[in-house]
Amino acid sequence: MARRPKLAVWKFASCDGCQLSLLDCEDELLAVAGAVEIANFPEASSAVVEGPYDLSLVEGSITTPHDAQRIQAVRAQSKFLVTIGACATAGGIQALRNFADVKDFIAAVYASPQFIDTLATSTAISAHIPVDYELHGCPINKAQLVEVISAFLAGRKPAVAAHSVCIECKQRGNVCVMVQGTPCLGPVTHAGCGAICPAYRRGCYGCYGPMETPNMPALTREWCELGADGRDIQRVLRSFNAWAEPFRQESEAHDD
Amino acid sequence: MQALKADNSGFVIGPDGLQRLLEVLAGEGYRVVGPALRDDAIVYDDIDGVASLPVGWTDRQEPGRYALERREDNACFGYAVGLHSWKKFLFPPAETLWTAQRGSDGAIAVSTPERAPDKFAFIGVRSCEIHAMAVQGRVFEEGPYTDTAYAARRAGAFIVAVNCAEAGGTCFCVSMETGPRAEQGFDLALTELADGAEHWFLVEVGSEAGRAVLEQVPHVPATAEQAEAARAVSERTASGMGRGLDTQGIKDLLQDNPEHSRWDDVAERCLSCANCTMVCPTCFCSTVEEHSDLTGENAQRVRKWDSCFTMDYSYIHGGSVRSSARSRYRQWMTHKLANWIDQFGTSGCVGCGRCITWCPVGIDLTEEVAAIRAAPEEGRSR
Numbered sequence: 001m002a003r004r005p006k007l008a009v010w011k012f013a014s015c016d017g018c019q020l021s022l023l024d025c026e027d028e029l030l031a032v033a034g035a036v037e038i039a040n041f042p043e044a045s046s047a048v049v050e051g052p053y054d055l056s057l058v059e060g061s062i063t064t065p066h067d068a069q070r071i072q073a074v075r076a077q078s079k080f081l082v083t084i085g086a087c088a089t090a091g092g093i094q095a096l097r098n099f100a101d102v103k104d105f106i107a108a109v110y111a112s113p114q115f116i117d118t119l120a121t122s123t124a125i126s127a128h129i130p131v132d133y134e135l136h137g138c139p140i141n142k143a144q145l146v147e148v149i150s151a152f153l154a155g156r157k158p159a160v161a162a163h164s165v166c167i168e169c170k171q172r173g174n175v176c177v178m179v180q181g182t183p184c185l186g187p188v189t190h191a192g193c194g195a196i197c198p199a200y201r202r203g204c205y206g207c208y209g210p211m212e213t214p215n216m217p218a219l220t221r222e223w224c225e226l227g228a229d230g231r232d233i234q235r236v237l238r239s240f241n242a243w244a245e246p247f248r249q250e251s252e253a254h255d256d
Numbered sequence: 257m258q259a260l261k262a263d264n265s266g267f268v269i270g271p272d273g274l275q276r277l278l279e280v281l282a283g284e285g286y287r288v289v290g291p292a293l294r295d296d297a298i299v300y301d302d303i304d305g306v307a308s309l310p311v312g313w314t315d316r317q318e319p320g321r322y323a324l325e326r327r328e329d330n331a332c333f334g335y336a337v338g339l340h341s342w343k344k345f346l347f348p349p350a351e352t353l354w355t356a357q358r359g360s361d362g363a364i365a366v367s368t369p370e371r372a373p374d375k376f377a378f379i380g381v382r383s384c385e386i387h388a389m390a391v392q393g394r395v396f397e398e399g400p401y402t403d404t405a406y407a408a409r410r411a412g413a414f415i416v417a418v419n420c421a422e423a424g425g426t427c428f429c430v431s432m433e434t435g436p437r438a439e440q441g442f443d444l445a446l447t448e449l450a451d452g453a454e455h456w457f458l459v460e461v462g463s464e465a466g467r468a469v470l471e472q473v474p475h476v477p478a479t480a481e482q483a484e485a486a487r488a489v490s491e492r493t494a495s496g497m498g499r500g501l502d503t504q505g506i507k508d509l510l511q512d513n514p515e516h517s518r519w520d521d522v523a524e525r526c527l528s529c530a531n532c533t534m535v536c537p538t539c540f541c542s543t544v545e546e547h548s549d550l551t552g553e554n555a556q557r558v559r560k561w562d563s564c565f566t567m568d569y570s571y572i573h574g575g576s577v578r579s580s581a582r583s584r585y586r587q588w589m590t591h592k593l594a595n596w597i598d599q600f601g602t603s604g605c606v607g608c609g610r611c612i613t614w615c616p617v618g619i620d621l622t623e624e625v626a627a628i629r630a631a632p633e634e635g636r637s638r
């Protein structure tokens with residue numbers, strides 16, 4: 001049998017939720033372990049096989065000078081590099097620092113701020129190195145992660161749609177909450193979750209970040225029609241994907 | 257379904273007769289699907305007798321707005337149209353077309369999932385929706401390749417039409433000549449009269465299958481007055497359309513105006529969210545996803561609803577042909593109302609109003625056409 005591709009999983013500034021999705025693939029985990037050699041995955045095993053790696057999954061954003069260097073080393077050891085989750089693809093919730101002065105946060109949070117060595121911003125991995133594929137979501141959808149790994153193994157394109165959540169919402173048979181009066185981010189949000197929130201009668205929170213062609217001003221105008229004000233809009237856009245360009249721009253348009 | 261001409265005066269059944277009708281259909285092995293209340297809306301779903309129907313409820317539909325309201329009577333079908341059309345049953349949102357396995361000898365075996373087609377009884381199908389099935393049927397059943405699964409589902413369906421007693425705020429079937437009275441394409445057609453103490457249905461028979469089912473339901477011949485009262489319902493509905501669309505010369509109007517400034521205007525409002533295409537009962541576009549599993553030994557092809565509003569939809573080598581919202585909206589509306597006529601010999605729109613109601617920002621194609629008509633620029637650029 002041919003050599004199994006070597007898989008590495010890397011963590012930067014993040015909550016671990018996305019890489020845990022891989023451990024959470026109960027039914028598929030054995031198949032994953034059979035298909036690839038899990039060579040470097042500290043969450044799963046302390047045994048580390050040296051690089052280079054055929055496939056690297058990268059979770060988390062770049063927030064420290066040390067990580068900015070480390071990601072270069074990861075890239076150098078990886079033939080194919082996939083970023084997973086909102087932190088790695090957009091900077092994560094920690095990118096809220098980008099809208100303020102990080103020194104103020106450090107002073108407020110840490111007793112001895114002089115020991116904190118951090119960057120002024122939290123940024124996506126793709127702002128630092130070339131990335132081969134980005135899988136969005138906070139957290140990522142584990143079925144999509146298995147799809148991406150399967151596609152990598154077969155040398156094909158993953159079947160991961162970049163259109164709006166609305167398409168999934170309608171495919172699922174949901175009744176649109178927005179048309180019934182609840183503001184929803186679905187029309188500008190990247191599909192992938194399967195429209196979970198609208199299925200439970202909530203508006204979409206934008207966990208998967210901007211869809212391929214988001215028309216932000218058109219959506220926020222309608223939010224205002226439904227009673228939202230600039231502050232509501234800014235808050236909803238400043239979450240896990242706050243630093244994704246279309247969300248960032250639109251939230252800044254609502255600065256008062 | 258064998259189409260017969262409807263009896264002239266028809267028959268009358270009461271609410272008990274409707275219950276019996278639903279029982280007979282279920283007894284004959286049909287999967288009975290009709291209007292039901294869910295999530296503050298009327299949706300088409302599996303139903304279990306009259307108790308499942310939205311008795312005493314109606315819908316208020318406006319561009320980008322939908323709400324339920326109580327009626328003053330106990331009408332079972334006193335609303336306009338449900339959110340999702342019957343399309344979701346005949347053309348499911350996701351369907352596995354085939355699976356493939358690599359055997360130990362390396363040979364690949366392809367199998368099509370066993371599917372005994374669902375035998376549906378659709379309860380409460382509106383005239384525009386019957387027309388929509390015929391329009392979609394042309395796409396899937398005519399031409400060189402037939403979608404056999406679709407054709408089997410459609411041929412096996414028993415259709416109980418309901419003549420609309422009230423037009424919705426976004427309805428314009430009169431403009432499209434698709435309603436509000438069902439003239440053909442049904443097994444049975446009901447007109448509901450729920451006036452004060454009286455509550456009855458005028459039943460017209462549209463097929464032999466319809467006649468055979470009606471025979472098992474207590475009914476009496478309609479009197480001339482009853483037939484007249486039912487006719488008056490359709491006339492009243494026809495005069496109360498929420499909207500209108502002037503279709504005069506519409507094919508040339510749209511095909512001659514690809515550079516009209518109105519396309520820029522709508523592009524500024526359109527989200528490219530694709531809701532309009534998902535809810536449209538005639539939109540038929542799909543994509544196929546090919547999945548291989550982790551072992552590389554199993555693969556499947558899944559067909560899913562797709563839309564001309566996605567970038568992937570017009571992706572050819574090197575990029576998407578329709579990369580602007582302007583070009584995507586123009587494609588959708590021009591195809592639906594104009595190019596469809598060249599392609600399929602009919603308009604792609606039946607005037608059900610869903611794309612207007614369920615557009616999150618309330619874009620109204622009747623208004624878009626009117627704006628182009630008001631100031632045609634004749635900017636044909638070829």
Ligand code: SF4
Nearest residue numbers: 166169176177184186
């Ligand atoms: S509920 Fe939200 S995601 Fe679903 S169709 Fe409406 S706007 Fe789109």
Ligand code: SF4
Nearest residue numbers: 536605606608609611
């Ligand atoms: S284009 Fe709109 S009004 Fe016409 S059939 Fe489709 S959803 Fe109904």
Ligand code: SF4
Nearest residue numbers: 526527529530532615
């Ligand atoms: S017309 Fe409305 S429903 Fe259709 S894609 Fe544009 S915003 Fe979405």
